[in-house]
Amino acid sequence: MKHIVLLNPKGGCGKTTIATHLAVYASTMGLRVALADHDKQQSSHDWLKSRPRRCADIDAIAAYEGEALEGEYDVMIHDMPGSAVSGQMGVASVCDKLIIPITPSPIDIKAALRLWVTMSNIGWLDNPNMEIGVIANRVKANTKYMATFNSFLERSNIPRIATLRDTQNYIRSLDSGLTLFDLPPGRVANDLAQWQPIMEWTGLFDLEDEELLAMMGFEDDVQPSEDKFVSLETMNLEQAMEEEGFMDEMEEQYH
Numbered sequence: 001m002k003h004i005v006l007l008n009p010k011g012g013c014g015k016t017t018i019a020t021h022l023a024v025y026a027s028t029m030g031l032r033v034a035l036a037d038h039d040k041q042q043s044s045h046d047w048l049k050s051r052p053r054r055c056a057d058i059d060a061i062a063a064y065e066g067e068a069l070e071g072e073y074d075v076m077i078h079d080m081p082g083s084a085v086s087g088q089m090g091v092a093s094v095c096d097k098l099i100i101p102i103t104p105s106p107i108d109i110k111a112a113l114r115l116w117v118t119m120s121n122i123g124w125l126d127n128p129n130m131e132i133g134v135i136a137n138r139v140k141a142n143t144k145y146m147a148t149f150n151s152f153l154e155r156s157n158i159p160r161i162a163t164l165r166d167t168q169n170y171i172r173s174l175d176s177g178l179t180l181f182d183l184p185p186g187r188v189a190n191d192l193a194q195w196q197p198i199m200e201w202t203g204l205f206d207l208e209d210e211e212l213l214a215m216m217g218f219e220d221d222v223q224p225s226e227d228k229f230v231s232l233e234t235m236n237l238e239q240a241m242e243e244e245g246f247m248d249e250m251e252e253q254y255h
Contacts, residue, residue: 002075004202005095010111011082014101014137016043017170019079021195024179026204027056031074036061038091039081050177063091075204085118093122097202098130099161101137104149116156125157133161133201140166162197165190 004022006015019035027033035058037044048060061067061076069076069091078095080088092098102112112134119125124132134153139146153160169188173179180188180195 001073002097002203003078003091003095004075004097004099005078005080005092006099006101007078007080007085007088007092008100008102008112009082009085009115010102010108013082013103013108014135014164015082016047016079017174018099018101018135018137018164018198019044019077020047020174021179021181022198022202022204023058023075023077024056024181025195025199026075026077027058028181029204031204032059032072033057034059034061034071034073034076036063036069036076036078038063038078038088040064041081044079047174047177052177055178055182085115085122089122093124093127093130095130098124098132099135099202100132100158101135102149103138104136104143104145106145106148109145109149109152112152113156116158131201133159135161135198136163138166139163161201162194164194167191 006019008015016039023033023035035044035048037060042062042064045060045062048058051058059071059073061069061071063069063078064081078091080092085092100112100115102108116125119132124130136146136149169180169183169191173183180191185192
């Protein structure tokens with residue numbers, strides 16, 4: 001079983017958003033998925049409770065209550081709390097992939113620097129069995145602080161997996177128990193394209209996997225275009241969601 005951990009002691013950096021999106025994508029790829037919520041605020045599990053029944057199945061593990069992290073799963077996504085790393089070492093130290101979402105802001109980068117020092121001191125940065133990557137999250141266009149953020153990453157020697165833009169599409173979808181992968185691809189094409197490197201890095205989407213390429217309808221020697229980076233569930237739900245006027249209702253609610 002693969003363990004993917006979303007970790008950052010700084011709250012509000014997007015751990016739950018990324019964890020839920022990873023869980024949905026893995027599930028629609030036919031994998032058996034568990035979403036382990038380690039935060040007593042239960043944000044991931046609140047999202048699961050609001051998820052439409054027609055959506056792909058994702059099991060919930062109440063890790064915040066001490067529920068065992070076990071089961072017949074292919075992937076377990078861990079949504080960690082915004083708290084000291086010392087209380088999260090047991091899970092994070094044995095994960096396959098450790099993702100650190102960071103918002104490019106002065107406060108968040110200072111918190112990330114402290115996290116980097118902690119990880120260095122406990123030996124995670126030298127652990128050959130643990131892959132660590134950063135996602136620049138909620139990035140606004142032309143933000144001046146990106147230069148400082150990029151400088152931090154260069155000095156920390158932690159790779160940036162991807163950059164996700166700041167958009168209301170995430171808020172709108174999560175509010176209804178959905179993710180971008182559940183929405184009509186034409187409405188969120190630019191955002192879906194930003195997830196490709198994340199799926200490749202986690203191993204959930206491998207462009208070298210002939211079986212997966214066939215599943216997605218790609219030829220072995222053809223590089224897929226941006227509008228192809230969507231889940232199977234998205235394609236199945238598109239017509240139903242259009243009929244229900246889901247996106248129109250969301251736009252009226254938020255504008």
